[in-house]
Amino acid sequence: MQPDDVTVLTLPDKAAWLKERLTGIGSSDAAAVVGVSPFKSALALYAEKIGLREPDAAETEAMEWGLRLEPVIADKYAEETGRPLRDPGRFTILRSVARPFLLATPDREVLTPNPHGAAGLLEIKTAGAYRADEWAEEPPVYYQVQLQHQLMVRGWAWGSLAVLIGGQRFLWVDIPRNDRFIALLLEREEEFWARIGRMDPPKPDADSNAFMAKLWPKPEEGKAVPLPADALEWDRARREAMEQMDRAKAVKDEAEALLKAALKDAEYGALPGGGRFSWKVESRAGYAVDPWSGRVLRRLKK
DSSP states (O other): OOTTOEEEEEOSSHHHHHHHHTTSBOHHHHHHHTTOOSSOOHHHHHHHHTTSSOOOOSOOHHHHHHHHHHHHHHHHHHHHHOOOEEOOOTTEEEEESSSTTBEEOOSEEEOSSSTTSSOEEEEEEEEOGGGGGGGSSSOOHHHHHHHHHHHHHHTOSEEEEEEEETTTEEEEEEEEOOHHHHHHHHHHHHHHHHHHHHTOOOOOOTTOHHHHHHHSOSOOTTOOOOOOTHHHHHHHHHHHHHHHHHHHHHHHHHHHHHHHHHHTTOSOEEOTTSSEESSSEEOTTSEEEOTTTOOEEEEOOO
């Protein structure tokens, strides 16, 4: 793709922007399509695209601060690299002319002059301090996939990822276009979008049960289908998991019964390692936790 092989859509608000994203595969979808997203499975994405699952429209506190800090991080990147930036707008979508199902939403465009001799893209991220290890050697793979998708749609040769970790550590890295990977990514995204067209869901995973009933809401009475050979292994894994759950519950119930029997008619029992046991367990953190439900009851005074 050449740099001009996109149409630019400027949407009026977030609702219109989210609706337009349902008409194709965006950069944040790419990692889910290839199975490396920690946030969403391919089947969950499929359910979104065909209208069986609402997109994640709610803005979390982390997302809010990410948006608030985006211009600050962009300014820091421009200052540190000496590269001028252009903001395409928050509700702008680039659509491939050759493959209209391919969408991109770059955070910034990196303009010349720069060492690469051509314009590029900048993706801006924030990360909590607890995620610092994910950025220790290179950016997380799902963000790299996202950037390669953007480069594929825009047709440019390189991009940067910039991140503010823990609110105080700034990192950035240039990533060149990887045509070999992009060819594989395009193949997977074309395959996924073809599934949308023929209403053929991808393989489910552990998070799929929540909306599986929406895919096939009413079984046809008396209908039977031959199951694949793999179904024997699926059934075995399911039965083993259920047996392990039963064993774990039996261990839990017995331990609770022994504790209750040792307590007898006392209100509290002193635990050998410190702390007390009753109908609730008091932890050293200063919380009272109902051991039967796991619910925090109240904060205790120390």
